[in-house]
Amino acid sequence: MSYFPDEVIEHVFDYVTTHKDRNALSLVCRWWYRIERLSRQRVFIGNCYAISPERTLARFPALRSLTLKGKPHFADFNLVPQDWGGFVFPWIENFARSRVALEELRLKRMIVSDESLELLSRSFPNFKSLVLVSCEGFTTDGLAAIAANCRQLRELDLQENEIDDHRGQWLSCFPDNCTSLVSLNFACLKGEINLATLERLVARSPNLKVLRLNRAVPLDTLQKILMKAPQLVDLGTGSYLTDPHSETYSKLKIALLKCQSIRSLSGFLDVLPRCLPAFYPVCSNLTSLNLSYAPGIHGSELIKLIRHCVKLQRLWILDCIGDNGLAVVASFCKELQELRVFPSDLNDIGHAAVTEEGLVAISAGCPKLHSLLYFCQQMTNAALITVAKNCPNFIRFRLCILDPKKLDPVTAKPLDEGFGAIVQACKSLRRLSLSGGLTDQVFLYIGMYAEQLEMLSVAFAGESDKGMLYVLNGCKKLRKLEIMDSAFGDVALLTDVGKYETMRSLWMSSCEVTLGACKMVARKMPSLNVEIINEHDQTEFCPDDDEQKVEKMYLYRTMVGPRNDAPEFVWTL
């Protein structure tokens, strides 16, 4: 069966680029599988241990762009030890040896060494784009190698990485004839920057669209940069402090008036709110605003800024905006699609930040909202039911009530009904994070209604194994399940081990799962790696005592068996 000639199929496939679509094409028939695999250039690997570099290249010889993810998501909550794994070096080393025409590398939660970056920079003459998110293990020396050797570099995007800043001159390593930069983000770097070098680099990069500065870049330099780069589309300010009566501030205002293309704004790591009005002209064009690193902007200054952002689609903010501030967002930002409210002070649970009121206001005022991450003090069932009615289009709904197991403060009931309303109304829901007091009932609802659910995060929830089983049985599209501190044990884990082969991974920590049950999963399912992570009391951990509870278990499907780079405290069964 072909229906179309090969060459025509290739043309059709050229237009199909997302990995989900590509995967679908590859399953239509053997013919299409072959054509697809020979033409796929962008490869996405959600778990770096699911496959090897060799087999990846064997299947996709035309690979030019690789996305790799390492540690599981709960690493963001410090649940995964630093040296657990996720090393990128073997991939780079293999690709270099195989002379892959690598152009793009995007890594998330991986360990990246300076050696890897040096090898990367020397091995791929067409290399254009490096995006590192939540990675660690490298220093500015590695960045220097990238700057110096990647002649075609267009993008260097560093997001939330732990980088050892040697305060060297990595920026100076961009050669004078390097004019190809389109995107440069070094906001997460902690050290000093040679400001003159930065200005010269910007001046010779006419295609620069994205520039996110770190704290070491003062307002004075920002002003000079903006004069040279009015074409910027995405700006992250560094330190935003100056005397509002100064000439620098006047010049900044003039520069910003010329920056008509800025659609995304972030930064303000240090800030003098009185100087924010310079950005008001920019605000009216903004589609994305990230103030989650700007605790200095709050109160009336924050409100004044938000009022100008009438085209905003994405807002990342700290909870010091308060319910009142969220009400203002709901009034002015009618195009809002994505909202993230981060906790400003995790230690101070008492202070009033945002509650269910803010969320209800947002849901009423922003009908296009589809993605939410909301850290709050409390939530009620009534509020969640209202939110579900107002916003049935949620794709991502992540609620994090800071006080675990907190019940509905009005009715003193668990939040089962509220989350139940969300999953029932939101037919497109793909990602859900639960919090607050929850019984098995919420999982019954999830299993029944959340048909599109791909990722579920659970903490301090459930009463019995039934809860987890409702989800495993009901959610046919489930790919990632992560559970901490919940009452699920061996029966839940063992009832349907075949299910785990249809998923990317399962994480369970501080649950009721025993070592014996984990061993049984490993025995029955050779296509899974079942890892026991045991970093603390290694002396107390007895490998033969099947009755003991397992502190952390991470299992994932793989085509290449147990990994050979696991540290001492990780035991693959």
Added chain:
Amino acid sequence: MSSSPSTSSSTRVLTLRASTGERFTIEAAAAAAARFSSLENGKKHDDEDDEEELRKWDAGFIRDLAPVVIHKLITASDYLGGRDELVYLLAGKVADMIKGKTSEQIMFRIANDFTPEEEEIRR
């Protein structure tokens, strides 16, 4: 390969005759061509501009093309050779039809929507 358009007041039938001698008659293309030529004020009609006109179809027309027609056009184009732009246009349309679908849905669509005539021919 030759193409011989014949004009009438409301329809034009474009006939593409492949070098193999097969003839594909594309009525849907006719309706569009009629709309196109009526919209293009002052544009001199030219036989050689058939390809040009096909290339200039607007997105709406492409969007409304029936899968059967797409299949005919795209396979004809391939035989005709050198009709890259047309192939790209149509390939894009086919791609739009299969994006976001599961493999089962794609299989179903390809088998059922694109070539129902194959069933008829077999009968």
